[in-house]
Amino acid sequence: MVTQGRDVVQDVSMLKSLTGELVNEVVQACQQFHGGMGYMRGTAIERLWRDARILAIGGGATEVMLDEAAKRY
Ligand SMILES: Cc1cc2nc3c(=O)[nH]c(=O)nc-3n(C[C@H](O)[C@H](O)[C@H](O)COP(=O)(O)OP(=O)(O)OC[C@H]3O[C@@H](n4cnc5c(N)ncnc54)[C@H](O)[C@@H]3O)c2cc1C
Numbered sequence: 001m002v003t004q005g006r007d008v009v010q011d012v013s014m015l016k017s018l019t020g021e022l023v024n025e026v027v028q029a030c031q032q033f034h035g036g037m038g039y040m041r042g043t044a045i046e047r048l049w050r051d052a053r054i055l056a057i058g059g060g061a062t063e064v065m066l067d068e069a070a071k072r073y
Contacts, residue, residue: 010069013065013069016059017066020057021056021062023056027049027052030045031048
């Protein structure tokens with residue numbers, strides 16, 4: 001779409017907000033499955049949970065992405 005000269009900011013903002021929230025839902029379910037071990041530092045699932053959090057915060061928080069998408073309607 002970019003190479004076709006299209007403005008992709010709205011689509012990208014919507015996609016980033018969706019995937020950032022979705023990965024958090026998925027990883028939280030996985031962490032819950034692991035019980036107490038899912039909370040312990042040094043486990044893969046704890047690291048995955050922390051890494052997932054930043055996807056809905058860094059480089060534009062979900063709320064900011066939704067704002068960017070809404071502005072372009
Ligand atoms: C590990 C890490 C690495 C980073 N690396 C980089 C990097 O390499 N380069 C770089 O440029 N930045 C980097 N950052 C910064 C990152 O991009 C910002 O943390 C991110 O954009 C969120 O901004 P903020 O922390 O100022 O939070 P804020 O924007 O202050 O957000 C705090 C809260 O307020 C909400 N909020 C903010 N604005 C609105 C609004 N308009 N409407 C509703 N709610 C709103 C947010 O959704 C969030 O819940 C990094 C951050 C971390 C944690």
